[in-house]
Each structure stands twice: as structure tokens, then as C-alpha cells.
Amino acid sequence: MSDLTVDVAVVGAGPAGLAAAVAAAEAGAVVAVVDAGTQTGGQFWRHRPETGDADPDGHGHHDWNTFLDLRRRFRAGIAAGRVHHLPGLQVWMASKNDVDGFTLRTTRTVVGGEGVTPTVHAARLVLCPGGYDRQLPVPGWDLPGVMAAGGIQAFIKANGALPGKRFVVAGTGPFLLPVAANIAEAGGEVLAVLESSSLSKWFPHWKAAASVPGKALEGAEYAGIFARHRIPYKTRSIVTAVSGTDRVQTVSWAKADADGRAIPGTGGRYEDVDVIGFGWGFTPQMELPLSFGVQTRLDADGSLVAVVDERQESSVPGLFLAGEVTGVGGAVLAVLEGKAAGTAAADASAVVLPADVLPAKEAARRDRHRRFAQAMHQAHPVPHAWQEWLTPETLVCRCEEVPVSEVTQARSTLGAEDSRSLKSFTRVGMGWCQGRVCGFAGSCLGAGPGEPAAAASLASAAKRPLAVPVPISELASLND
Amino acid sequence: MSRASDVLVIGAGVIGAATAYFAARAGLSVTLVDQGLPASGTSSACEGNILVSDKELGPELELTRYSLSVWKGELAEHRHLWEFEAKGGIIVASQPSSLESLNRVMSVQRGFGVAVEELDPAALRKAEPHINPAALGGAYYPEDSQVQPMLVAAQLVRLATEAGAVFHAGVTVTGMMRDGDRVTGVRTSRGDFAAGNVVNCTGTWAGEIGALAGVNVPVMPRRGFVMVTEPLPPMVHHKVYAAEYIDNVGSSDAGLQASPVVEGTPGGTILIGSTRERVGFDRTVSTEALRRLAQNATGLFPFLSSVRAIRHYHGFRPYCPDHLPVIGHDDRAPGLWHAAGHEGAGIGLSVGTGKLLSQALTGQATDVDLTPFAPARFGALDPTPMEASR
Amino acid sequence: MSSVDRDVRFTFDGRELAAEPGQTVGAALVTNGVTAWRGTRKEGRPRGLFCGIGVCFDCLVTVDGVANQRACLVELCEGMDVRGTLAGDETEETR
Numbered sequence: 001m002s003d004l005t006v007d008v009a010v011v012g013a014g015p016a017g018l019a020a021a022v023a024a025a026e027a028g029a030v031v032a033v034v035d036a037g038t039q040t041g042g043q044f045w046r047h048r049p050e051t052g053d054a055d056p057d058g059h060g061h062h063d064w065n066t067f068l069d070l071r072r073r074f075r076a077g078i079a080a081g082r083v084h085h086l087p088g089l090q091v092w093m094a095s096k097n098d099v100d101g102f103t104l105r106t107t108r109t110v111v112g113g114e115g116v117t118p119t120v121h122a123a124r125l126v127l128c129p130g131g132y133d134r135q136l137p138v139p140g141w142d143l144p145g146v147m148a149a150g151g152i153q154a155f156i157k158a159n160g161a162l163p164g165k166r167f168v169v170a171g172t173g174p175f176l177l178p179v180a181a182n183i184a185e186a187g188g189e190v191l192a193v194l195e196s197s198s199l200s201k202w203f204p205h206w207k208a209a210a211s212v213p214g215k216a217l218e219g220a221e222y223a224g225i226f227a228r229h230r231i232p233y234k235t236r237s238i239v240t241a242v243s244g245t246d247r248v249q250t251v252s253w254a255k256a257d258a259d260g261r262a263i264p265g266t267g268g269r270y271e272d273v274d275v276i277g278f279g280w281g282f283t284p285q286m287e288l289p290l291s292f293g294v295q296t297r298l299d300a301d302g303s304l305v306a307v308v309d310e311r312q313e314s315s316v317p318g319l320f321l322a323g324e325v326t327g328v329g330g331a332v333l334a335v336l337e338g339k340a341a342g343t344a345a346a347d348a349s350a351v352v353l354p355a356d357v358l359p360a361k362e363a364a365r366r367d368r369h370r371r372f373a374q375a376m377h378q379a380h381p382v383p384h385a386w387q388e389w390l391t392p393e394t395l396v397c398r399c400e401e402v403p404v405s406e407v408t409q410a411r412s413t414l415g416a417e418d419s420r421s422l423k424s425f426t427r428v429g430m431g432w433c434q435g436r437v438c439g440f441a442g443s444c445l446g447a448g449p450g451e452p453a454a455a456a457s458l459a460s461a462a463k464r465p466l467a468v469p470v471p472i473s474e475l476a477s478l479n480d
Numbered sequence: 481m482s483r484a485s486d487v488l489v490i491g492a493g494v495i496g497a498a499t500a501y502f503a504a505r506a507g508l509s510v511t512l513v514d515q516g517l518p519a520s521g522t523s524s525a526c527e528g529n530i531l532v533s534d535k536e537l538g539p540e541l542e543l544t545r546y547s548l549s550v551w552k553g554e555l556a557e558h559r560h561l562w563e564f565e566a567k568g569g570i571i572v573a574s575q576p577s578s579l580e581s582l583n584r585v586m587s588v589q590r591g592f593g594v595a596v597e598e599l600d601p602a603a604l605r606k607a608e609p610h611i612n613p614a615a616l617g618g619a620y621y622p623e624d625s626q627v628q629p630m631l632v633a634a635q636l637v638r639l640a641t642e643a644g645a646v647f648h649a650g651v652t653v654t655g656m657m658r659d660g661d662r663v664t665g666v667r668t669s670r671g672d673f674a675a676g677n678v679v680n681c682t683g684t685w686a687g688e689i690g691a692l693a694g695v696n697v698p699v700m701p702r703r704g705f706v707m708v709t710e711p712l713p714p715m716v717h718h719k720v721y722a723a724e725y726i727d728n729v730g731s732s733d734a735g736l737q738a739s740p741v742v743e744g745t746p747g748g749t750i751l752i753g754s755t756r757e758r759v760g761f762d763r764t765v766s767t768e769a770l771r772r773l774a775q776n777a778t779g780l781f782p783f784l785s786s787v788r789a790i791r792h793y794h795g796f797r798p799y800c801p802d803h804l805p806v807i808g809h810d811d812r813a814p815g816l817w818h819a820a821g822h823e824g825a826g827i828g829l830s831v832g833t834g835k836l837l838s839q840a841l842t843g844q845a846t847d848v849d850l851t852p853f854a855p856a857r858f859g860a861l862d863p864t865p866m867e868a869s870r
Numbered sequence: 871m872s873s874v875d876r877d878v879r880f881t882f883d884g885r886e887l888a889a890e891p892g893q894t895v896g897a898a899l900v901t902n903g904v905t906a907w908r909g910t911r912k913e914g915r916p917r918g919l920f921c922g923i924g925v926c927f928d929c930l931v932t933v934d935g936v937a938n939q940r941a942c943l944v945e946l947c948e949g950m951d952v953r954g955t956l957a958g959d960e961t962e963e964t965r
Contacts, residue, residue, distance in 0.1 A: 132923060147919060163919065398917075
């Protein structure tokens with residue numbers, strides 16, 4: 001593959017990236033799309049290899065027709081020579097050029113293959129890297145069989161199989177519902193969905209919730225699936241420990257008070273559990289936006305996200321962002337943001353007005369979904385007292401195997417109150433995943449019991465000068 | 481609240497932490513301030529080297545050996561706190577000419593009491609089985625050691641406070657308190673701190689602090705990139721570098737210089753250094769630096785070519801035009817002291833520097849003559865605009 | 871859904887196994903009852919799939935001699951030699 005120079009480069013081919021690429025191409029721009037996956041869809045529309053099933057029916061997916069429509073237009077863009085699809089590649093460094101434009105340096109998602117990976121030069125850049133399940137440590141969460149809730153869903157969607165027979169799904173947020181539904185529909189047994197929040201937390205936000213009728217329909221659909229498969233949905237309930245010798249066997253749970261503290265004498269145990277899936281909302285994949293030094297803010301869910309204007313442009317001119325990195329809000333919102341970003345990025349004059357990037361009706365829809373997302377974040381917070389679940393032995397950093405005791409000691413004796421000093425003193429976030437999994441929890445632990453993670457601490461945990469691991473042989477043959 | 485102390489130390493990097501520790505241990509009342517948390521500057525962006533092997537003969541080698549004696553002597557009881565490891569250094573020669581230079585350096589160093597062993601190709605491969613088979617030979621320095629630099633700074637701050645020092649994080653020095661010529665304390669973002677002596681341990685910022693007192697302290701930043709690999713089983717057992725590294729350390733060339741420095745760590749990762757370039761405080765990632773690091777490292781250890789890098793970082797080494805640190809009392813501004821400009825050797829030299837300063841601050845004769853490091857060598861009273869600091 | 875043809879054959883630590891075409895190496899292992907294959911560096915504790923989408927690097931595995939591949943991302947191919955690091959790791963040392 002040789003290097004590419006295009007008008008607009010898009011990173012990611014999930015809901016936001018696909019919509020951005022299609023919008024930019026249809027507005028006349030030449031577009032390159034770099035995506036870690038081997039086929040479009042991202043995590044949300046992840047599906048079985050098209051090589052085996054060219055036309056999957058989208059069972060278990062939402063807005064599948066939106067995907068089919070975007071994919072059709074994306075392919076039309078490829079056929080017209082306006083879209084260059086670069087699948088199976090990850091961007092390890094994105095940079096702004098001295099004069100103008102951007103450069104993306106890529107490496108293969110999976111090692112192997114012949115030839116040099118392409119470098120992409122683009123006048124404007126749209127980053128749609130998405131997010132992943134946010135995790136909170138819990139005693140025993142490093143046992144095999146503990147998975148991210150989204151990981152279970154990805155397993156089912158990509159492989160058409162289940163990673164076990166008996167499941168528990170726990171954490172907080174509406175996303176736990178489709179995960180449990182997917183498991184049940186695929187033939188798995190869901191012993192319980194444990195939701196830490198109380199559904200009454202939605203009451204103050206009923207207006208925002210009611211303004212997105214689609215979400216109510218989804219809710220009704222899940223209610224049907226839960227009833228059909230007799231899935232217990234327990235609110236104000238948390239997992240207190242996962243145990244087993246070399247894999248998950250037992251999940252202990254308890255009812256929680258308003259702060260998320262386990263109430264003694266409540267709850268019970270689930271035995272012979274194969275897989276427990278945890279999800280505490282989502283963490284936006286921030287390393288590429290942060291590498292440009294974009295302006296950021298703390299969102300209502302406590303995540304660090306980038307600030308964008310109505311046209312999805314970041315504080316860095318020419319750099320557009322869409323999807324979870326501008327605030328976790330789901331696929332419908334991501335598609336609308338992607339469309340706005342792609343349309344704006346296609347315009348070389350950079351004078352395109354907000355009204356031109358999204359028709360009024362869609363802009364209103366986007367705003368409704370943003371309000372819904374805010375309501376969702378407030379109704380499903382990370383429990384205030386979550387740090388009280390931990391034992392001294394509970395691992396904070398799975399990669400470097402750093403227990404809670406070392407983190408609290410570094411905080412109390414060495415004044416390590418941010419993720420940066422915790423990382424240096426204890427190696428939290430130093431390992432393979434570079435703090436992707438433990439960055440949020442580490443930042444909270446640095447802030448102290450009951451304290452939210454500070455923006456600076458989250459930024460430092462998400463700063464990754466190499467966005468993904470890259471073979472040294474590729475660095476040795478780097479072009480300027 | 482009375483905030484007058486015998487000594488006020490500015491900067492809680494390794495140099496300031498060591499200075500505060502030894503001053504407090506010497507019975508002085510000590511206040512330590514930093515604009516951030518401990519080790520927020522160069523101390524957090526280096527490799528933690530305590531090297532004898534790369535030192536030129538003269539005052540720096542003397543300071544190095546003194547500092548090593550402090551690390552291994554009175555600080556030995558704390559070695560586990562900062563992961564002190566005498567891993568040993570190996571210099572590898574790949575060209576006949578560099579082998580010749582290396583042999584010459586070795587014989588001179590031996591004359592000054594440096595422990596060094598010659599390695600023939602077979603011995604080299606025994607010490608480092610994955611070294612490039614084309615290597616011609618090397619030199620082994622058993623005294624070369626390693627510490628975790630951020631832990632050094634943080635633990636020395638903790639030990640200093642146990643010895644009575646008071647540490648204030650998040651305090652930015654904005655000016656000097658004066659009584660005539662004499663510096664009598666500092667003005668800060670959190671009010672004034674009076675002190676009998678003020679010690680400037682601010683690394684690459686030392687020039688700016690000097691300027692607040694009207695003295696020229698020409699410490700400049702020199703950028704260095706370090707690359708970190710994926711965690712692996714032990715593959716590189718020493719700090720291994722190429723003979724050309726020695727020339728780079730002492731160079732004043734502004735352009736990018738890179739020579740291979742490769743070492744394994746207890747965490748399983750391999751650190752790949754190092755570049756040196758004078759680009760001010762530019763934080764832009766340099767693709768040229770990454771390429772040179774990668775090429776040089778695979779030249780030394782070919783297996784690295786299929787290994788992946790998982791991060792890189794860069795730091796700004798503080799250096800003076802004559803490549804010697806500035807340590808001691810500043811006669812141009814009585815009451816003001818400096819300990820800065822240790823370039824890439826600050827971690828290794830920190831404890832020796834702190835100990836010597838505590839001797840000078842208490843009016844004792846110092847174990848090592850500080851004259852070569854005297855601030856007055858920079859002459860001019862007025863700070864001249866510094867070329868590389870912006 | 872396990873009734874579909876299990877026609878991709880591969881070996882795991884020398885054991886002959888089979889899985890559905892189009893699955894990832896991680897899925898092929900898990901559906902064969904192998905829930906852990908990586909031993910952690912410090913404690914040698916067992917790990918398998920966690921995030922499932924290439925973020926956490928917990929599921930690292932050696933595939934055809936190339937160490938530290940994310941099992942959740944590598945698509946299974948006929949005849950693959952898959953090795954874990956749980957018991958007696960030799961693969962990484964010889965890379």
C-alpha cells in the first residue's frame with residue numbers, strides 16, 4: 001500500500017466514522033477511512049465476517065437499516081473513487097503538519113502481512129475512535145470469565161457463539177439491557193442483571209427521556225425479552241466479589257444504599273457462573289484527540305471528552321470529532337455528529353455554517369439525544385462509594401498487577417494524588433493497555449475516597465504518545 | 481504563622497529533594513517548595529542512570545564517584561525504596577576505530593580507579609546473548625547502576641519531612657526577597673517565605689529563578705527521547721550502549737544526535753535511548769528521533785526489530801555551556817545557592833550534590849571541592865537572554 | 871449454534887482443536903472450553919478474554935510463533951499453531 005493524500009481523513013468506521021465518511025464523500029471530498037476492523041460497522045454494528053455471510057440480517061442489532069444504508073453509500077463512494085477504505089489498520093500517531101493539514105501513521109491491527117502500511121495526509125481530519133466499557137475494580141475481577149459487558153456482546157456479534165452458558169451482567173446504565181438480551185436470544189442463561197442505580201433516578205429527567213421515543217420502544221423490547229427469558233433485573237444491586245480458583249465460579253452480590261455501599265445481610269450468591277460482564281458506562285478513546293492538545297471538559301458521566309462547536313470542530317482548526325469522544329451518547333447521536341463533522345470537513349473554505357452541516361430537523365434530533373445522554377449519565381452514575389468495595393488485595397491495574405494497597409500507600413506516604421504520580425510510583429497504567437482499563441479507577445483512587453476523578457488526572461492517564469503498539473522495524477523505516 | 485527557615489529549597493525534583501533531605505539531616509530548618517508535585521520535571525522523564533562509564537575525567541567523574549559512595553553508603557538502607565539496582569553497564573564497539581577509542585578510554589579510567597573489564601566478543605556474548613553478532617568487543621562497568629527516579633524524589637521528600645523539613649506543593653516562586661544585595665527569601669503564589677539561604681534546584685528553569693535574583697545562570701534545555709517496548713522476558717541484562725554515546729554526552733552540537741542505549745527493566749520493558757537535541761522546550765514528537773532510536777537499537781540488538789514499542793517519552797535535560805553542573809553559593813547574590821544543570825546525569829549526581837551542599841550550608845569543608853561548579857564562573861551580573869529557553 | 875460445521879482445525883499448546891470458520895482465536899479457544907491461556911508476568915495468574923475488542927491486551931497469545939497477539943482480534947485460520955503462556959512458556963524467549 002502506498003501513501004495517500006486526500007481532502008478528508010476519517011479515523012474509525014463505526015456509526016460516527018461511517019456517517020462522516022459518507023457525508024464528506026457525498027459533499028464532493030476525496031476521503032480516506034482508516035479503521036482497526038476488517039469490515040465497517042465498528043463495535044456497535046460489529047457482525048460476522050462478510051466473507052462468510054455477505055448479507056447478515058442484523059438480528060440482535062439496532063438501527064441495522066441505518067448501517068445498511070451507510071454501507072451502501074460508503075461502497076458507492078469507493079466505486080466512484082472518492083472513498084479509500086483502509087481496513088485492518090490502526091493509527092499509532094496523528095499529527096498536525098507545520099504548514100497545514102494532518103498526517104496519520106498507521107500500523108496493522110494484527111501483526112503480519114506484506115509491505116509497508118500507508119501514511120495518510122489530509123487537509124482536514126475527522127476522528128471517530130469511539131469508546132469501550134468503563135471498568136471499576138471489584139475483588140476477583142481479574143479472574144478469567146470476568147469480561148467487559150461490551151466484550152460479551154462483541155463476542156456474540158462477531159462469532160455467532162457464546163463465551164459460556166451461565167451469565168451475570170452487572171454495573172450501571174441502559175447498555176446492560178441489550179447485552180443481557182443478546183445473551184438470552186443467543187441461548188445463554190442470564191442469572192441476573194445487577195444495576196447499581198435506582199430507576200427512580202430517572203424521574204427528574206423524564207422530559208429528556210420522553211423526548212426520545214425510540215429509547216422507550218427499545219425499553220419495551222427489552223422488557224419483552226427479559227420477561228420471555230425470565231431474566232431478573234435487580235436495581236440498587238452490586239457485585240461485592242467474584243471468586244473461583246482459576247476462573248469465575250461464584251458471584252456474590254448485595255443490595256446497595258443510595259451511595260452504592262453494600263448493605264450487610266442482603267443479597268446472596270450465584271454459583272456455577274461461567275461469565276460475568278461488567279459495564280459502568282463507557283470511556284471515550286481519547287489518546288488521538290489529546291495528542292493534538294484539544295480543549296477538553298468533564299462530561300456528566302465523569303468522562304474526559306473533547307469540546308467541539310456546532311460543526312463538530314475541535315479547538316484545533318481543521319480537526320473534527322464525532323461520537324463518544326465528544327460525549328458518550330450512543331449510535332444515533334454518533335451518526336448525526338458524524339454527518340455534521342463529515343459535511344463540515346468536506347468544505348475547504350472552512351466557512352460552512354452550523355445550519356449547513358445538519359438540517360434543522362436532524363439538529364433538533366441531535367440535541368434531543370444529547371439531552372437524553374445527559375439524563376442517562378445522571379440516572380446511572382458511578383456509585384459514590386465504589387472505593388469501599390475494594391479489599392487491599394484487589395488489583396487496580398490488571399496489566400502490572402498493582403493492588404489497591406500499593407495505590408493507597410503511594411497516595412498517603414508519597415502524596416501521589418493524580419494518575420501521573422501514581423503511575424510513576426506504583427506502575428498503575430504502565431502496562432500493555434497503557435491505562436485504558438484502569439485509568440478512570442486510578443484517577444478516582446488518586447483523588448481519594450468518594451472523590452471524582454479530576455480532568456487533569458484523566459487526561460494524563462489517557463495520554464498515549466504511541467496510540468497503539470508499533471513494531472520497532474516500522475519505526476526504523478519511518479518517513480518524515 | 482512564621483515561615484522563616486534556615487534553608488528554602490526551590491524545586492522538588494531529585495536534586496531539590498536530596499538537598500532538602502541532607503540539609504534537614506544536618507540539623508537545618510528546611511522548607512521545600514515546588515510549583516507542582518515532586519518529580520514533575522526532568523526527574524520524571526529520564527532513565528534513572530547512575531553512570532560511571534560515560535564520564536569524562538575531571539570534576540564530574542569525581543562528583544560521580546562521590547555520589548555513588550553516598551548511594552551505596554549512608555543511603556544503602558533505603559535502596560529498596562527506589563529500586564536501586566547495580567545492573568552494570570556495557571559499552572559495545574562495532575567498528576575497529578571505536579574499539580580502539582574504547583580501549584584507550586578504559587585504560588585512562590582504570591588509572592583513576594574506575595572499575596572496568598575488557599570484554600572480548602565471546603565474553604560480550606556471554607554477558608548479552610542477544611547482542612548483534614557483528615559486535616567487536618566491549619567494556620564492562622560493574623559500578624553502573626540504576627534507580628527509579630520518581631521514587632527517589634518522592635521518597636527523599638518523605639524522608640526529608642520525617643527529618644523535619646516542610647514541603648509545600650503547588651507553590652510558584654515569583655520573586656526574591658532582598659535586603660540590599662542579600663537574598664532573604666522568596667515571594668510566591670502563596671505568599672512570602674523568608675529564609676537564611678535560598679537554594680535554586682529548578683533544573684531547566686534554573687535560569688529563570690536566577691533572573692529573579694538578577695544573576696546569570698545559563699542552564700538550557702536539551703531534549704531527549706526514550707522509547708519503551710512491550711514487556712518481555714529478560715533479554716537485555718545490562719545497560720548497553722554504543723561507544724559513540726560518550727561523544728554525544730559532551731557535545732554542544734544543536735542538531736539531533738542519537739546513539740543506541742538499550743536496557744532491560746524490572747518491569748520487563750526495554751528502554752531504548754537516546755537522543756539529544758537543542759530545540760528549546762519543543763514538545764512536538766520528532767519522527768526523525770523515533771526513526772534513529774529504532775534504527776540504532778536494532779543495530780545493537782537485532783531481535784528488537786520484531787518487538788513493539790508501547791510508548792515513548794521525552795524530557796528536557798538541563799545543561800550549562802561547559803557541560804558542568806552549577807553547584808554552590810552564588811557570590812553575586814549572597815544567600816542564593818544553586819544546584820542545577822546536571823544534564824543527563826542528575827539522578828546519579830543528586831545525592832552527592834545534596835550532601836555536599838548541606839556541608840557547605842553548615843559552613844563545613846566539603847568532601848569534594850565545589851570550585852569547578854561555582855556559579856560565579858558565569859561572570860555577568862545581568863542575565864543575558866538565553867538562546868534556547870523560551 | 872454449535873451445530874454448525876466445525877471445520878477449521880488448529881492446535882493449542884499442541885492439542886488439536888476445531889472451531890467454526892470466521893471466529894477469532896479467542897472465541898475458538900473459549901468455545902473449546904479453554905477460558906485462560908496467558909500467565910501474568912509477576913504472579914503467573916491466568917487470563918483470557920476480558921474487553922473482547924482489542925483494548926485491554928489481557929488475551930495475548932502466540933500465533934504461529936508471533937508472540938503477544940490479541941486473541942480477540944486475530945481471525946482463526948486453518949492449521950494455526952496457537953500457544954499460551956500459562957504453563958512453561960518458551961515461545962516468548964525464542965522470538
